[in-house]
Amino acid sequence: MSNRTQILCIGAGYVGGPTMAVIADKCPHLDVTVVDINAGRIAAWNGDTLPIYEPGLDEVVRRARGRNLFFSTDIEGGIRKAEIIFVSVNTPTKTFGQGAGCAADLQYWELTARQILAHSTSHKIVVEKSTLPVRTAEAMERILNGNDKGVRFDVLSNPEFLAEGTAVKDLEQPDRVLIGSHETPEGVAARKALVDVYTTWVPRERVIESNLWSAELSKLTANAFLAQRISSINAISALCEKTEADVDEVAYAIGTDSRIGPRFLKASVGFGGSCFRKDILNLVYICRSYGLDAPADYWESVVNMNDWQQARFVQTMLASMFNTVAGKRIALFGFAFKADTGDTRESPGIAVARQLIEEHARVVITDPQALDNAKVDLKDVSREIVFEPDPYKAAAGAHAIAVITEWTLFKTLDYERIFRAMEKPASIFDGRNILDRQKLFEIGFNVFAIGKRPLKHF
Ligand SMILES: NC(=O)c1ccc[n+]([C@@H]2O[C@H](COP(=O)([O-])OP(=O)(O)OC[C@H]3O[C@@H](n4cnc5c(N)ncnc54)[C@H](O)[C@@H]3O)[C@@H](O)[C@H]2O)c1
Numbered sequence: 001m002s003n004r005t006q007i008l009c010i011g012a013g014y015v016g017g018p019t020m021a022v023i024a025d026k027c028p029h030l031d032v033t034v035v036d037i038n039a040g041r042i043a044a045w046n047g048d049t050l051p052i053y054e055p056g057l058d059e060v061v062r063r064a065r066g067r068n069l070f071f072s073t074d075i076e077g078g079i080r081k082a083e084i085i086f087v088s089v090n091t092p093t094k095t096f097g098q099g100a101g102c103a104a105d106l107q108y109w110e111l112t113a114r115q116i117l118a119h120s121t122s123h124k125i126v127v128e129k130s131t132l133p134v135r136t137a138e139a140m141e142r143i144l145n146g147n148d149k150g151v152r153f154d155v156l157s158n159p160e161f162l163a164e165g166t167a168v169k170d171l172e173q174p175d176r177v178l179i180g181s182h183e184t185p186e187g188v189a190a191r192k193a194l195v196d197v198y199t200t201w202v203p204r205e206r207v208i209e210s211n212l213w214s215a216e217l218s219k220l221t222a223n224a225f226l227a228q229r230i231s232s233i234n235a236i237s238a239l240c241e242k243t244e245a246d247v248d249e250v251a252y253a254i255g256t257d258s259r260i261g262p263r264f265l266k267a268s269v270g271f272g273g274s275c276f277r278k279d280i281l282n283l284v285y286i287c288r289s290y291g292l293d294a295p296a297d298y299w300e301s302v303v304n305m306n307d308w309q310q311a312r313f314v315q316t317m318l319a320s321m322f323n324t325v326a327g328k329r330i331a332l333f334g335f336a337f338k339a340d341t342g343d344t345r346e347s348p349g350i351a352v353a354r355q356l357i358e359e360h361a362r363v364v365i366t367d368p369q370a371l372d373n374a375k376v377d378l379k380d381v382s383r384e385i386v387f388e389p390d391p392y393k394a395a396a397g398a399h400a401i402a403v404i405t406e407w408t409l410f411k412t413l414d415y416e417r418i419f420r421a422m423e424k425p426a427s428i429f430d431g432r433n434i435l436d437r438q439k440l441f442e443i444g445f446n447v448f449a450i451g452k453r454p455l456k457h458f
Contacts, residue, residue: 004068005030007197008082010112012036012045012071014052014167014274014343015129015160016088021060022171024069026201033070035078045071053342053369056168079119084193086158087112088129093278102285104133104278113143120151125190128157131279133286134217154190156181157212159219164273165340177207180215187212220283224299227276229264231305237267237451238312247451248433267451269352269404269431270309272337274345277303310348313402314355316448317429320456321400326360329398329423333391334405334432335367335374342369348431349404350377357381366394368409396421406432419443425457 009020012034024032036042044051050061061069072078079085089112094105109130116126126144128137137155144153157180162170177198181191191209198207210218237247247267255262271277280303287296318325337347344350349365356363364386365374371387378385388394391410395401395418403410411434419426428440430449437447441455448454 005084006082007032007084007086008078009034009086009088009129010036010075010078010115011088011090011130012038012041012051013088013090014054014164015162016086017045017050017052018054018057018060018162018167019088019129019160019171020086021057021064021069022168023197024064024067025060026172027197028064028068030197031068031070032064033072033078033082035072035075037073037075039073042071042073053340054164054167055340060168075115076119079116079124080121082124083122084125084127084197085116086127086129087116088160091130091132091278092274093281099285102281102288104131104282104285106132106136106139109136110139110143113140116153117144117147120153121149123152124154125193126153126155127194128155128216129160131159131219131223131275132157132216133282134213134220136216137212152186154181154186155212156187156190156194157215158194159215161219161222164343165338172201174202174206177202178210178215178218179207180210180212182212220279220286223275223279224283224302226264227271227280227306228299228302230266230268230271231302231309233265233267234270234309234450235305237309240267240451241453244453245451246453250451267433268309268348268406269313269450270306270348272345272347272349274343277306277346307351310351311355313348313429313431313450314352314359317356317400317402317427318359320427320446320448320454324359325356325399327362328400329362329364330356331391331394331398331401332363332365333367333394333401333403333410334370334407335365335377336370336405336407339406339408342367342373344370344373344377347377347404349374352402352404352431353378353385354381357384362386364388364394364398366391367405368407370405392418392421397423398426399423400427400429402429403431403434406434410434415440415445416443419445 007030009016016034020032020034041051089108091104094100094103140155179191179194181187195207240247251265254260255265280299284296284300335344335349353363366388427446433449440447446456
């Protein structure tokens with residue numbers, strides 16, 4: 001067997017794939033294998049079209065794949081030879097039983113722990129990469145170290161802070177890498193082995209070491225704080241619309257305060273993505289399970305504000321289109337939860353499309369990367385929706401356009417041409433505040449943006 005350090009990652013998704021590709025690219029002295037139960041996904045990682053869209057990822061994978069980066073379905077073989085095992089399987093919100101709708105569903109996680117135990121014959125460092133409830137490592141250790149094979153496992157928490165759309169940059173130049181372990185000699189030694197991997201390319205001062213529980217809790221807390229900022233500015237956006245204050249001016253004014261800062265203060269139709277909602281609800285569940293109802297209610301309100309903002313967006317559409325959209329064609333510009341990704345998990349587009357269909361609108365969706373996922377998200381109502389890659393065709397004959405995703409493409413379209421092909425009066429609802437409102441108004445559109453005075457011809 002080779003004496004190169006063998007790294008394995010279980011789970012080849014949005015986190016496992018890019019993270020391991022960057023580790024392999026930056027650390028040619030390590031062998032990195034990514035395994036998954038989903039054979040189609042592994043085939044895509046080995047093929048020409050990667051299973052996820054992420055700027056810069058193709059180049060990274062092309063450089064490392066076949067050299068020291070491997071994608072495989074051989075989970076057992078991978079476990080057997082690995083020294084360090086990252087676990088990056090999905091931890092969605094539980095949909096059944098106790099904690100349904102709030103708690104993390106840890107079935108994939110536990111299954112993976114048992115798989116690791118079953119196929120290990122030598123010491124392993126097991127790294128929690130997935131986002132998990134605080135104290136999950138305790139359960140992980142109990143499963144792994146309760147064995148009678150004489151094999152020891154050290155569990156580390158190394159939560160991933162990458163954001164989809166900027167994953168490669170976030171991994172190549174992270175703000176910080178967080179590694180938690182027990183403060184025992186074995187725990188500290190395992191932590192050092194992982195620190196050594198990251199410091200191959202990450203400056204040492206950016207690698208933070210902590211105890212296991214702090215590392216686990218930091219990830220949920222980071223997402224809750226980020227989402228809380230979006231819900232806070234969205235709450236203010238509604239007030240702006242009532243008072244003729246402008247939400248971007250308010251956000252700029254408060255964001256220049258260095259204690260607050262400018263990021264995550266962009267008002268919008270609401271946040272989406274696979275993490276914010278599920279991680280906050282998980283935090284809510286953990287608070288409640290410790291009897292901490294007030295903090296649970298507080299964090300839950302961040303999610304409630306997001307649901308409210310999405311519903312408010314549709315209410316604005318209805319109110320300004322004579323209180324009915326029945327039979328009217330409405331083009332959704334974008335469906336991904338944000339630009340530069342094809343990921344649609346928890347996208348505000350899902351709630352907006354469903355509410356419009358309930359109102360009997362004729363919905364057309366256009367998106368440069370997310371149409372395949374949109375078809376899956378809306379499969380129960382897909383007969384009532386047109387999926388159209390060309391935004392000009394999507395808008396033709398429509399009464400309204402609703403911008404759901406901030407793709408650069410939508411800023412560069414010929415809106416005079418679009419206006420000519422639409423029904424009149426033609427309205428634009430800019431759920432991302434990316435378009436030139438004044439210009440659109442002069443073309444003839446009624447323009448509704450988030451937290452802005454509407455520009456109307458009536
Ligand atoms: N997506 C993000 O932006 C992001 C960012 C930071 C952290 N996270 C966290 O990282 C974790 C993974 O997220 P993701 O977006 O990559 O999920 P994902 O659904 O894209 O990928 C998870 C993969 O794990 C595989 N898997 C599940 N059980 C398995 C098993 N027993 N053996 C082998 N493979 C198995 C699935 O087939 C899937 O391909 C989650 O806990 C998430 O909260 C996600």
